[in-house]
Amino acid sequence: MEKQDKKLVCKDCGEEFIFTAGEQEFYEEKGLEHEPVRCKECRQKRKAERMKSLEQLKHN
Numbered sequence: 001m002e003k004q005d006k007k008l009v010c011k012d013c014g015e016e017f018i019f020t021a022g023e024q025e026f027y028e029e030k031g032l033e034h035e036p037v038r039c040k041e042c043r044q045k046r047k048a049e050r051m052k053s054l055e056q057l058k059h060n
């Protein structure tokens with residue numbers, strides 16, 4: 001069946017975001033069963049924060 005873009009609500013900011021058909025296919029390919037819970041922005045923010053704390057660990 002053809003996939004369709006899905007509207008999801010971000011867990012962090014509460015904004016709606018689109019889980020595109022392409023992304024759904026990517027998730028399936030990777031064997032990920034769960035839909036994303038955060039929008040792209042929040043995901044990037046979290047990633048940046050994680051990188052920052054890793055950097056700090058390195059410097060300590």
Ligand SMILES: [Zn+2]
Nearest residue numbers: 010013039042
């Ligand atoms: Zn968000």
